[in-house]
Amino acid sequence: MADDSDMPDADAVDEQHRQYPNRPKNVHKTLPFHDLFITLFNLLDENRKKPGRPAIARRKQGPHGRTNPSPHEVRRSIIEKFIGRWRKEVGNDFYPALRLILPDKDRDRAMYGLKEKAIGKLLVRVLKIDKNSEDGFNLLNWKLPGQKATAAMAGDFAGRCFDVISKRPMRTTVGDMSIAEVNEELDKLSFMSKDEDQLPVFQNFYQRMNAEEMMWLIRIILRQMKVGATEKTFLDIWHPDAETLFNVSSSLRRVCWELYDTRIRLDGENSAISLMQCFQPQLAAFQMHSFDKIASRMKPTEDDDAFWVEEKLDGERMQLHMVEGDSIPGGFRFNFWSRKAKDYTYLYGDSFKSEESALTRHIKNAFDPGVRNIILDGEMITWDMDVDHIVPFGTLKTAALSEQKNLFSDDSGQRPVYRVFDCLYLNDQPLTSFTLRDRRKALERSITSIPRRLEIHTYTEAHTAAEIEPLLRQVVAEASEGLVIKSPRSMYRLNERNDDWIKVKPEYMTEYGEALDCVIIGGYYGSGHRGGTLSSFLCGLRVDQIQIKKGALPMKCYSFFKVGGGFSKDDYKEIWHHTEGKWHKWDPKKPPNEFIELGGHAENRQYERPDVWIRADQSVVVSVKAASVSVSDEFRMNETLRFPRFTKLRLDKDWKSALSISEFVELKNSAELEKKQKETEFRIDESRRKKARTKKKPLVVAGSEVLKTAYGGPETKIFEGLAFFILTESLRPEKKSKAELEQMAKANGAQIVQRESTTDNLIIIADRPLLKVTSLQKHGKHNIVRPIWLFDCIRQAEADFGRPNLLLPYEPNRHMYFLKPDDQFQTEGNVDQYSDSYVRDVTADDHGLDFGALSSFMFRSVTIYLDKAPIHGSDQMLQQRSAEPALDLARNAVRFGGGKVTDDLNDTTITHVIVGQDRSRLKTIRETISRRTRLPRIVTRNWIDQSWREKTLLDEERFLPT
Template sequence: MAEDDTEMRDGEAADEEHMMYGHGAMTEEELNEKYPNRPHNHSKSLPFHDLFLTLFNPLNDNKKKPTGPVMARQKQGPHGPRTSPNDMRRLIIERFISRWRKEVGSDIYPAFRLIVPEKDRDRGMYGLKEMILGKLLIRVMKIDRNSEDGYNLLHWKLPGVKASSAMAGDFAGRCFEVISKRPMRTTPGNMTIAEVNELLDRLSVAQKEENQQPIIEEFYKRMNAEELMWLVRMILRQMKVGATEKTIFDVWHPDAENLFNISSSLRRVCWELYDPEVRLEGDDRGICLMQCFQPQLAAFQMRSMEQMVAKMNQTEEDPFFWIEEKLDGERMQLHMVEDDSVPGGLRFCFWSRKAKDYTYLYGNGFHDEKAALTRHIKEAFDDGVRNIILDGEMITWDPREDTVVPFGTLKTAALSEQNNPFSTGNRPLYRVFDCLYLNDVNLTRYTLRKRREALTASVKSIHRRLEIHDFHEARQASEIEPLLRQVVAEASEGLVLKNPRSEYRLNERNDDWIKVKPEYMTEFGEALDCVVIGGYYGSGHRGGRLSSFLCGLRVDETHVSQGANPQKCWSFFKVGGGFAAGDYAEIRHCTGGKWIDWDVKNPPNQWIELGGQDRQYERPDVWIKPEDSIVIAVKAASVGGSDQFRLGLTLRFPRFKKLRADKDWTSSLSVTEFLALKNRAEDEKKDKQFKVDDARKKRSGRKRKREVVIQGQEDDVKTPYAGPATKVFEGLSFFIVTDALKPVKKSKADLEQLVKANGGNVVASEKDPSTIIIADRNLVKVASLQKRDERNMIRPSWLFDCVRQSELDIGRPSLLLPFEPHHLFYTITSEAGRYDDNVDEYGDSYARDVTADELLALFNRMPAKIKDDYDSAEVLDQLNEHGHELDAMPGCMFHGLTVYCEHGVAAEAKSLLEFANGRILSSLGEVELTHVVVPKNSAKLRDVRKAIASKQRQPRVVEEAWVTDSWREKTLLDEERYAPL
């Protein structure tokens, strides 16, 4: 190559690098300072379409090749032994990486950002899910949303109108079908990987739909249908490329997975490990300060408590295991290091389990004025602590009730604490259960017991701000059940069993920590026989088929209205967990041809009543008449209130148990029968006299804070005013013209007493222009004032709101609330609309805390703008993001297991492994192998053990009955019982 050509290519590569990295959180100069030895490419990046033409598509084709016995029969080809799918997978990835190194350079980060986008923490979330993306594409392609293609795009889970049923449940595939009919390009475009990254950076910053649409439009103009399909998968971070990130990391560099586990940084994996010959050594292989790592996770519980305790590896010298309460919050790691540039000399960082940086929320130092946590924990650390890394759970605490607030309110509480550090509202509480780094020493190789000693020596609890999480030391399995019953009684998350002799293992889910959730246990709750009244189409491998069902209770004589349909049912719960492939097949057999599409404009109210009446909460995709339907037995953890279902109650964590072929709809559970069952269960629960912890007893016995009730807000005054309750009206004069009609009726005298009790002055005339006029009825005096059009008149509800807000903000200066539109009985012409900006578009106040009744009224007034956008998969993604392990369902029991099946293993066992999310490997030599399944009395057992003897991490060898028995019991059974002799 000529020298000037080389210079030209280097210049293009530099321009491209500036384009890619010049729009991020760090400038190019900052990147060079932080990563002085990072690689630089010598040429422009590859075309975007090369990703799927040379990597994704070949990997997916390879995934479809036969495995197991079929593959064994096909290993010999006409020209010798054939390459196994695993070896071929690695070869495909190696070819792509080798080509990148040769044609582009050593910086593969731009490509990896698109190959494993879910691991890229440097690019923000797009704020786009399937429904919004579908709407954007409809606008970009200028098609009618009510047309066949528009409908198919917005209802991508349904089989569709003249659409491929194979694409149902696959949003990217549905996009491909629709775009293929009207592409701007029929051949792959000319966009490079760098250009795609630059546009995706802009898309993540845009956030609002009107700003994102031009970017999607540019992609549409420059890409063909297949390119756009893969782009959609990258945006949704649902790639399905036929290889795991572990395999891709391993091909890139032998230390890549380890570096990602300790840093959570794809950028570092690419920039520090670009040379396969340079290995991580010493401290580089462990966690570091101010560097987010992938935390250890708890394994799913086993069938019995005895089996779980057996995994704790107790010894005669140390026969104990630990039991901790499982907290319902967000996993959070805290890093603290000495830093003179921060006031107070100590700097903090906080990261979630998914490596999201929450330092902006919880604080970077003791003197951070926007800190929801750090400014309250100045006394938490011993004077000798120079640096530390803590592992724990951030939960929401209600100081008024002195109790944990359920999952879902943490960020709201933290934002409130930022703005109102002395409020009595909900606030974040950090519960610490592990110390992983202390004064420059990595503690992950120490036992949990030693780490706990380091924790208690270096950290002390700050009441209801930062607390060391308690544990119970136990010896026997019998000690678990009383604690589990206690957490069930208190509606807690469950328990975690921990081995105090264990090390901390990054990004692993192993038997050293085992979660015990009440919803998994067989001891609690009853199986309820309910009729199926609706169905929901699934996504992914369940696309195009009904994967979950709406169940109802039969409306009996006690609740049915005169002349109503005797088959009428009330919606009660949705269930999608616990179904086997055979269960789905049986349901399809029994209900085939009887399902009816749900018509939003003409719902079948004579048959089915949903929650929310006209709002149709939990609306199914299809429905079925009870007489044509089936009855299923469902088990659940508990019953809770919910306005999403017509009954007003629903099941918590429902799970399918079996199909009740012996029952029809007339013998399914009725509303009256269920309510009687619920009442009986509650009575039995009281009789069991659950043991309550000492802290709870102390709370129940302590003197309650004096409850001040605003006169005019409640009919019964619990505590009379003795002098001003607040000073909110101090210095103000009020002319009370009428009594109060809303929210409750109160006389003029009551209103005057309220004003005086809160520091205000009552006058008999409105002559002073500064006097506030209070009116709620159109009397003669009020009409006269209106006619003059000189003074606003305020409703008494404003007085009530001001006093109530001041009572809530006790300890802070009393502040008058700004007027809201509903506070004005009359507004003068010159000020019409002046106060509209004090509430949002739905009437929610920006300045005060609304009551529960007001909030419900707000929701009722809101238009159902996004009812078609409801996506249960999105809710499941969010739960999983916050640590609620959804893959514990029986249908996913083999998730995370990579299994080799020896010749002779029955087809049933293999089918169960694949159906329940296990992955069957083609050879014993694969790195990620976790289990080897052999037939009973296998003649090749010795050969199998010899083949795996050299593996660093030994896979478990089990007989095939382990698979079928685990499926039958709906949980993974102990492998020891199935070890071949």
């Protein structure tokens, strides 16, 4: 049978044939659409909902001692079976299926422009139901709890659609649409903007699909799959190099059409970023609790301990590509892509001569005459020329559209400004493998800032952790997002979030006291697991008697902020218990102005409109803490709290004792005065920071530096008699440079060489497809081993008391970067059917447990000290057991949640001290920690238990030991 995949027009076919001359062709029709959810989506979703188990519980004694597979193994097995079936029954072109499996990564299909409300209106017409009926209301108000809808459907739009369609299906069995036909209809839908054009497409889907198929189709349109497997998993199973190619191209089409044969590997040239190909940018890791730890993660060397501190911008991540061409109007062509690979060239301009561009027509003089092509990485922000200050991200597109129409380029109003912080490609040369310091040199030589158009983002060079806090205080004072700390010695890592870049957001402010007590005046229904219930609240400030106009009621409030973080299930229940029956649906035509005033223009104050509202005298008071106060016209106060977080319910207060407008103004003035005094105390010595460093440093390829810091790990003779040729740094289980790996191998008995040879004792180490690595692969005379083998060998040798000649046998999936065909059978004999070694101890890493992907990963910034009661007695085994087993459970919860546990109370990274039933050491603990700059919080173990249960860090004040 012929391939029934989408049939583009003749010009598109010619272009695809030119770009992909070896494109795979399917020999049979694509699978039915219902096979996607029956054999893939539903199975993955069921596996996602099963509770995971620690990897240590799955340790085996031998090849036949295997217990049930882990959720990770089940997930991979489901995907492998589906892909294997596709190859067998359809062919090697997986693109039609993959773009439906990963719709949020499909850059070849235009955005539909359809949100839940618009789809709901279309379905009301397709199903021919009254919009005011129960089902019509449920579709158009999907976040609100339906009259008879189940709690599971509330807040889940696709689930709500299933609930409505299943009552009146056109089909009770699965439909007959193929995957190719669904793609064809979705392509049509992506080019339609009018309801009348979209309606026939939805009618076709409804006639040919059952309710469950429609539910998954709607999730695809909304790009909200959430099946429990990431694109990394799907891409890795499709082809070993698929993720690498996707990172540099952001194209599922290219991944499927170039990498359809797993025997053909990606060469070095195609693994680098290229002009006019959107790549997946490097991301910053989340903040670690200690500034000292952040500084240490910058990997300082003996002669270079610098790290860079940049302001974290409140904008949209944007990459700029510029290429020279004689046939191009203006001589150069531009492309702009966002972090999610959305093309914004239409908005910011495709050439210098583009008269309707919001940016490119203003930046011709920004580029050095020697620049032929370039790729820049930066942030597109909104700048208000009237106040000469950055404004919030939400105004960016409006400002850009306005600037497109501003033909006279007057210096007023709001405009987009491109802040550049990296240069990744220059004059046909990719720069991602060079250090940030050298990429910065290339940037500064290639670009000249055009004020308030295109600017090079500034940074402060720091050398100690103490220099971070004053800079953070400064950006908080300026209502900024926070900081990004970067290592100038790091290379650029596509689509990675690692410790080379660490973002630091401000701690909750204390200038206003521990918390602000404000009254709840509105509520918003949530989605997902909070669907159908109020998940966040609008809080206001009480209008003072002096501000009340004639005729106004005394409980009138001005909207101030929204808060949704920090609440537990019990908090929600308590708030609902005290307010049930007192909420009113917000009517935009008749707003309750006598009780509440929202933000916005005087004639239409409807900004941040709640779903429901409540009178202040019938409501409750909540305490919140926040990072800062910032200007905002979204709220009636014209100010709002940044990063507000609920701390506790103040049932001891009523609305009359909640914070009033005048009290807040007085508090703010006092806080600003105190902040200025602290900034003076912590001002950085500019002359010391800017001390000239006259010694010029040559270009350094990241990973090739020579370390002067001594290796501090285990030292064995495990590698004695072996020669190591190490080509790249290590990516896992931990990031180490090439020089650090060489030190580690040498300290454990290895000889280090810098070229390959034909000797039997040579081991080649690599973790990335550099040019030399690719060349050795093509040569095919040497196996190439991943650095993780070094770590495993050293760990095992240390466990076996450092006995020599106990090298671990190679494991094909874990250890081998490249394996000669002749050695394939031999290495496969080193592992069982589940790819687990017979001789190496099992760890969590073996089963791919990604705690960062768990919803319970809330302890990543937490380091705890457990204060256990002393055990009396001489029995050694008894001494090793806890007097309170509950504390051991708390220890495990923190570890599984990404946190750290220390047994040393003098550890300066401790954030929380957990006490048990014995409180006799409380006084000693408080004395020990009292002299620290940042005091750890002392709480009971219930703080860990309830935070884990609620999947959010709860406020510590409710768990203080008595």
